[in-house]
Amino acid sequence: MTKLIDMSIATALDHLEKGTFSSRELTECYLAAIEHGGSLNAFVTATPEKALEMADAADAARKSGDAGPMCGIPLAIKDLFCTDGVKTTASSRILGEFEPAYESTVTANLWRDGAVLLGKTSLDEFAMGSSNENSYFGPVENPWRAADGASRVPGGSSGGSAAAVAANLAAGATGTDTGGSIRQPASFSGIVGMKPTYGRCSRWGTIAFASSLDQAGPLTKTVEDAAIMLGSMAGFDPMDSTSIDRPVPDYRAALTGDVKGLKIGIPKEYRLDNAPAEILNLWDQGAQWLADAGAELVDISLPHTSYALPTYYIVAPAEASSNLARYDGVRYGIREAGDDLIDMYENTRAAGFGAEVRRRILIGTYVLSAGYYDAYYLKAQKVRTLIAQDFDSAFQDVDLVLTPTAPSDAFVAGAKSNDPIEMYLNDVFTVPASLAGLPGISVPSALSDEGLPLGLQLIGRPFDEETVLRAGQVLESAAEFTHRPTEWWKENA
Amino acid sequence: MSVDTKTVARIAHLARLKVPEEALEPMAGELNQILDWVEQLEEVNTDNVAPMTSVVHADLPRREDKITAGDQRDDVLKNAPDAQHGFFAVPKVIE
Numbered sequence: 290m291t292k293l294i295d296m297s298i299a300t301a302l303d304h305l306e307k308g309t310f311s312s313r314e315l316t317e318c319y320l321a322a323i324e325h326g327g328s329l330n331a332f333v334t335a336t337p338e339k340a341l342e343m344a345d346a347a348d349a350a351r352k353s354g355d356a357g358p359m360c361g362i363p364l365a366i367k368d369l370f371c372t373d374g375v376k377t378t379a380s381s382r383i384l385g386e387f388e389p390a391y392e393s394t395v396t397a398n399l400w401r402d403g404a405v406l407l408g409k410t411s412l413d414e415f416a417m418g419s420s421n422e423n424s425y426f427g428p429v430e431n432p433w434r435a436a437d438g439a440s441r442v443p444g445g446s447s448g449g450s451a452a453a454v455a456a457n458l459a460a461g462a463t464g465t466d467t468g469g470s471i472r473q474p475a476s477f478s479g480i481v482g483m484k485p486t487y488g489r490c491s492r493w494g495t496i497a498f499a500s501s502l503d504q505a506g507p508l509t510k511t512v513e514d515a516a517i518m519l520g521s522m523a524g525f526d527p528m529d530s531t532s533i534d535r536p537v538p539d540y541r542a543a544l545t546g547d548v549k550g551l552k553i554g555i556p557k558e559y560r561l562d563n564a565p566a567e568i569l570n571l572w573d574q575g576a577q578w579l580a581d582a583g584a585e586l587v588d589i590s591l592p593h594t595s596y597a598l599p600t601y602y603i604v605a606p607a608e609a610s611s612n613l614a615r616y617d618g619v620r621y622g623i624r625e626a627g628d629d630l631i632d633m634y635e636n637t638r639a640a641g642f643g644a645e646v647r648r649r650i651l652i653g654t655y656v657l658s659a660g661y662y663d664a665y666y667l668k669a670q671k672v673r674t675l676i677a678q679d680f681d682s683a684f685q686d687v688d689l690v691l692t693p694t695a696p697s698d699a700f701v702a703g704a705k706s707n708d709p710i711e712m713y714l715n716d717v718f719t720v721p722a723s724l725a726g727l728p729g730i731s732v733p734s735a736l737s738d739e740g741l742p743l744g745l746q747l748i749g750r751p752f753d754e755e756t757v758l759r760a761g762q763v764l765e766s767a768a769e770f771t772h773r774p775t776e777w778w779k780e781n782a
Numbered sequence: 783m784s785v786d787t788k789t790v791a792r793i794a795h796l797a798r799l800k801v802p803e804e805a806l807e808p809m810a811g812e813l814n815q816i817l818d819w820v821e822q823l824e825e826v827n828t829d830n831v832a833p834m835t836s837v838v839h840a841d842l843p844r845r846e847d848k849i850t851a852g853d854q855r856d857d858v859l860k861n862a863p864d865a866q867h868g869f870f871a872v873p874k875v876i877e
């Protein structure tokens with residue numbers, strides 16, 4: 290039998306049902322792996338006692354015939370989801386020892402279905418970043434290293450979750466995606482990452498970054514696992530006014546392996562002049578895999594693609610500057626003394642927020658300020674309409690859009706830290722679908738020349754996660770990505 | 783459009799974020815770099831284009847105006863850096 294922690298969620302569920310091992314045994318294996326994986330710095334908080342308690346409850350539920358769809362599966366939770374009684378930080382200093390008195394809807398849904406909490410994973414502070422270098426708790430290391438042994442970033446902002454799944458420190462993990470924060474780290478870390486349609490998963494209890502973009506989703510070892518996990522995470526929630534009241538399909542049942550006749554759009558605007566050849570070659574290869582499986586390739590145009598990133602970097606900071614106004618040193622988190630109330634606010638926020646968060650708050654405040662609102666924010670909202678219309682027209686003719694997930698493989702820590710725009714360009718292929726609210730998946734598809742994972746992205750129609758997952762699994766089968774990182778972190782333990 | 787140190791100071795105060803005097807100049811540089819880059823949106827013709835205000839086409843749901851989760855004072859206060867007599871405590875605001 291394969292090692293317990295190497296198993297997919299689907300395989301582990303089969304064994305749990307057969308009684309080959311218990312959730313407690315599986316959870317103990319993951320807790321040991323987390324202990325030996327400390328040098329990855331993937332977790333902000335591990336919760337071993339709670340994990341074993343939840344595992345025992347899952348074993349008891351299974352014994353009495355009450356096993357939910359995730360019963361006994363140990364998960365890592367991005368530290369942006371509020372967890373009742375468990376410290377929640379958003380990887381920021383400003384939240385201090387914040388301990389929520391309530392549970393986010395997405396995690397509550399997972400616990401309802403029997404999943405087990407292993408701990409809370411690191412992220413770029415408030416989910417702002419593409420490398421996990423912006424965490425107050427230090428950078429996360431990618432389990433994958435280049436052929437020469439040099440270390441790499443895991444991507445971000447869900448970098449801790451991606452690293453945890455890639456290193457088998459968790460069976461699966463939650464992430465959130467605002468402009469690519471699930472899909473890009475999945476690509477960098479050689480795993481599957483899915484952002485569902487905006488409105489599919491409740492945002493209630495998830496610490497807000499940009500409310501019109503934020504969506505929760507799973508990071509998993511396989512597409513089938515993503516289907517299982519999304520089925521538990523998704524669903525209508527009256528506590529989130531943008532949550533959509535429609536039934537959650539059986540995503541696993543959608544994985545028929547059949548893409549015959551599906552029309553796959555290949556958008557010409559994603560063929561960037563300066564893109565590395567290995568990215569373009571993999572994209573062509575991915576299209577060929579789908580064509581070989583019976584899909585039809587269609588050349589399409591998404592004319593406003595190049596304006597997506599600048600649009601995003603107006604809309605997202607604007608929303609962030611409003612959302613982060615709540616961190617004032619009064620209701621939760623740290624407080625820095627000041628001469629008066631305003632001075633206390635200003636000192637607290639200067640001490641509590643890191644450099645990138647401060648930069649985005651200032652940009653956001655500027656584009657929303659009197660005299661500049663029309664020129665920046667309103668303009669960006671109009672361009673956002675055009676970007677969404679591009680996809681609407683494309684989906685008249687095609688069922689899915691295939692693109693690379695990221696413009697490169699995982700980069701070296703520090704390589705892009707001094708140039709914010711260079712860092713923002715990482716999200717060039719993921720941001721357009723975020724602005725349009727569409728579902729997207731990244732599937733690990735090949736190794737780069739440096740021996741690092743590369744992902745391909747499929748984007749679907751609103752609420753058509755089923756087709757995205759179905760074609761995603763076909764890509765996964767064709768790619769046969771079975772590579773594993775060398776487990777260097779165990780030697781450092 | 784470009785921002786100077788005076789504008790940065792004004793914005794920082796609006797955002798209730800202390801930016802020390804010596805950091806204003808570098809911050810103005812960083813913000814201008816980003817603002818110059820986003821200015822490419824001016825190329826896009828947006829005449830008669832409505833701004834996107836909701837991502838998914840759906841009517842906002844309504845609910846009855848009823849308290850559904852009240853009586854949680856202690857939970858609400860438990861994370862406060864300073865709570866006294868059942869209230870959030872802040873530095874003195876009235877002389």
